[in-house]
Amino acid sequence: MKRNTLRIAGASALAAVVFGVAAPAASAATQRSTHAPAISAAQHSEAQQAARGLLRSNDAGARALVSGLSAAQQADLQKVAKGEFVAAGKWSAIWNVLKKIGGFGKAIAGKYKDFKRWYDGLSWWQKAAIKAVSPGLTIYDIWWHFNH
Structure with missing residues (x-):
């Protein structure tokens, strides 16, 4: 190698x-592990609200993003919306959502400042999808994971 x-x-x-x-x-x-990474009640609530908003949205982009997820991923999103399950720390879930958002590859390859600018320019439903699958993580945590 x-x-x-x-x-x-x-x-x-x-x-x-x-x-x-x-x-x-x-x-x-x-x-089977039942241990979920520790997150605060506020972070759990934020993820739950983001998932609910995403699933209930009539926005065409939000509908396309949700319908582009696999059945298992949609079921996980439903669980997050019901407060039964939090996908924190599941990088595969985070990756599956991020790769469906345009410009992610270019943004993640750059500096954190560029990634943050890309994130700030996203629509509400794109941010909601990211928040739903990554409670307890900051945007910097996500950028760092894919860059280090």
Whole structure:
């Protein structure tokens, strides 16, 4: 392997450990984990309201985003809206939502300032989708995860 590939793999492994993805994934292989990352009641409520707004919206863009999710992802979004489930720390869910929003790839590849400018320019339903799947995380946390 090339040195750069090894460095990227090492950074990815470190990020997984830092964000607590490695340990739950390892225990999930042997037993179902019911532990969710700790988030505040306010963060949980914000995610719930964002999911509800997204699911109830008549906006064509919001409808297209939700219909573009898989059945399992839509079910998770419904659970977040009901307050039964929070997708915090599920980077696959975060990734699936972000890649459906135009300009994400270019924004995430740049500096944090560029990513923040992209995020600030999103419509309400795009921000709601991100908030619904990433409670407890800041925009900087998301940018950092994909850049380090």
